Amino acid sequence: EVQLVESGGGLVQPGGSLKLSCAVSGFTFSDHGIHWVRQASGKGLEWLGRIRSKSKSYATNYAASVQGRFTFSRDDSKNTAYLQMDSLKTEDTAVYYCRRDGYGDNPDYWGQGTLVTVSS
Amino acid sequence: DIQMTQSPSSLSAFLGDRVTITCRASQDITYRLAWFQQKPGRAPRPLIYAASGLQSGVPSKFSGSGSGTDFTLTISSLQPEDLATYYCQQYYAYPLTFGGGTKVEIK
Numbered sequence: 001e002v003q004l005v006e007s008g009g010g011l012v013q014p015g016g017s018l019k020l021s022c023a024v025s026g027f028t029f030s031d032h033g034i035h036w037v038r039q040a041s042g043k044g045l046e047w048l049g050r051i052r053s054k055s056k057s058y059a060t061n062y063a064a065s066v067q068g069r070f071t072f073s074r075d076d077s078k079n080t081a082y083l084q085m086d087s088l089k090t091e092d093t094a095v096y097y098c099r100r101d102g103y104g105d106n107p108d109y110w111g112q113g114t115l116v117t118v119s120s
Numbered sequence: 121d122i123q124m125t126q127s128p129s130s131l132s133a134f135l136g137d138r139v140t141i142t143c144r145a146s147q148d149i150t151y152r153l154a155w156f157q158q159k160p161g162r163a164p165r166p167l168i169y170a171a172s173g174l175q176s177g178v179p180s181k182f183s184g185s186g187s188g189t190d191f192t193l194t195i196s197s198l199q200p201e202d203l204a205t206y207y208c209q210q211y212y213a214y215p216l217t218f219g220g221g222t223k224v225e226i227k
Binding site for chain 1: 152154156158163164165166169170173175176207209211214215216217218219220221
């Protein structure tokens with residue numbers, strides 16, 4: 001069974017940092033890219049970016065709203081992807097999801113999300 | 121960036137009704153469109169990929185169609201468990217973009 005489990009969310013002050021994890025199981029992690037998506041309370045879905053597989057040189061793409069503040073990484077030996085968030089703003093408060101890049105870029109599996117609250 | 125416009129933003133229908141949601145892209149995205157269902161407090165659930173492909177485990181009452189700039193998601197017979205917000209997303213070009221969502225309610 002394919003599973004993605006996010007962790008690391010919590011309360012952080014504006015200007016602070018937080019690192020989220022996305023632990024996966026049930027598929028060959030190293031073969032797939034990982035995307036990050038967030039959703040503020042009562043709002044729609046916002047794509048944040050993705051990190052590709054080793055075969056694609058771990059290339060990354062970022063949304064303009066997080067470029068320069070957020071960094072994607074992954075450790076294929078641990079079947080885990082990471083989202084490092086720096087210089088956090090109150091508007092970064094949201095539930096953060098990771099999802100798999102399926103075959104043919106099919107967005108087929110998502111994690112359950114982790115809540116990040118940026119507040120003083 | 122490619123803009124994705126969903127309509128309507130909300131709808132109310134009777135049980136058993138056929139429901140159609142539309143998604144329009146601001147430029148040609150070929151077939152690279154996905155649909156998701158999201159219930160309150162839950163993660164998005166993938167329904168459709170490549171405009172018309174049914175994700176594994178998704179009931180056949182859901183169907184997708186379209187290509188280029190105009191796409192539709194159809195629920196053939198609305199049931200109580202279909203109460204949710206539905207989103208489209210293009211994955212033709214980066215940044216990936218979502219539609220604003222369509223909230224489906226039961227009359």
